[in-house]
Amino acid sequence: MSKCRINNEIRKLRFLSNEMTQQELADRTGVTRQTIVAIENGKYSPTLELAFRIAEVFKLPLEDIFTYQTDDDGKK
Amino acid sequence: MSKCRINNEIRKLRFLSNEMTQQELADRTGVTRQTIVAIENGKYSPTLELAFRIAEVFKLPLEDIFTYQTDDDGKK
DNA sequence: ACACAGTGTCAAATATTATTTACATGAAGT
DNA sequence: ACTTCATGTAAATAATATTTGACACTGTGT
Numbered sequence: 720m721s722k723c724r725i726n727n728e729i730r731k732l733r734f735l736s737n738e739m740t741q742q743e744l745a746d747r748t749g750v751t752r753q754t755i756v757a758i759e760n761g762k763y764s765p766t767l768e769l770a771f772r773i774a775e776v777f778k779l780p781l782e783d784i785f786t787y788q789t790d791d792d793g794k795k
Numbered sequence: 796m797s798k799c800r801i802n803n804e805i806r807k808l809r810f811l812s813n814e815m816t817q818q819e820l821a822d823r824t825g826v827t828r829q830t831i832v833a834i835e836n837g838k839y840s841p842t843l844e845l846a847f848r849i850a851e852v853f854k855l856p857l858e859d860i861f862t863y864q865t866d867d868d869g870k871k
Numbered sequence: 872a873c874a875c876a877g878t879g880t881c882a883a884a885t886a887t888t889a890t891t892t893a894c895a896t897g898a899a900g901t
Numbered sequence: 902a903c904t905t906c907a908t909g910t911a912a913a914t915a916a917t918a919t920t921t922g923a924c925a926c927t928g929t930g931t
Contacts, residue, residue, distance in 0.1 A: 725844060740907060751890055756909065763888055764843045766917080768801060771863035782857055787847035816877065830919055832879065839918060842887080 725764045727785045729755070732777050748772040801840045803861045805831070808853050824848040 733739045741759070745752040748769060758765050758773075764785075765773070774781040809815045817835070821828045824845060834841050840861075841849070850857040 725847065742907080752908085753891080753910090754889055757889085760909080766888070767840045767843050767846045767861060768863075769889090770843045771801065771861075775863070775865060780858055781863075785843060785847075787844075787851070789851065818877080827920055828878090829880090829921085833919085836879080842918070845918090 724761075724788050725785055726761075726788065727758065729759050729773065729784065732779070732784065736777060744773070744776060747776045800837075800864050801861055802837075802864065803834065805835050805849065805860065808855070808860065812853060820849070820852060823852045 729744070733741070733744060741752045741755045745755045748755075749772065750769065754765075754769075757763060758769075764770075770781055770785055774784050777784060805820070809817070809820060817828050817831045821831045824831075825848065826845060830841075830845075833839060834845075840846075846857055846861055850860050853860060
């Protein structure tokens with residue numbers, strides 16, 4: 720198919736949320752800090768469930784945090 | 796925390812999409828039919844990546860297909 | 872009766888993601 | 902210099918998602 724990737728705004732959103740630390744986001748989503756680090760840095764993408772929990776912390780729709788990039792998405 | 800679950804409208808959407816079969820959705824998302832069955836029937840939730848691919852097939856935002864139910868979600 | 876398409880399920884194997892533990896760096900404060 | 906805090910990384914392990922292959926059930930058509 721295509722090399723589609725998932726980007727996320729977690730790091731940005733942490734800082735906009737009163738500079739929330741990785742540890743706090745980890746606590747609030749029920750995972751370890753290392754998991755947050757891995758996701759922020761694109762090591763792998765989270766399960767749908769974790770993605771929803773993160774979205775909930777920031778009180779944003781999931782797609783405001785994670786974006787899926789397709790090839791035909793014509794971004795220049 | 797809470798027993799939060801992820802529901803999906805895949806089965807419904809397949810029928811609304813010209814009665815697409817599980818096999819066709821599987822082909823279009825690059826997974827096996829068993830994976831689609833398991834997700835439709837709530838055996839487990841897909842990875843974020845697969846969720847995005849499914850959303851793409853139906854040309855709908857991810858959150859129109861998968862919904863996360865929280866305890867405090869809109870309950871009075 | 873027979874074949875076939877669509878679906879459900881099950882078990883075992885593989886792939887991917889999550890967790891733990893531990894160590895490292897830089898910035899800020901004492 | 903020393904400590905604390907936030908962050909990055911790596912390896913081993915646990916947990917979950919996905920695949921493979923098989924078999925069964927129902928409805929439809931021949």
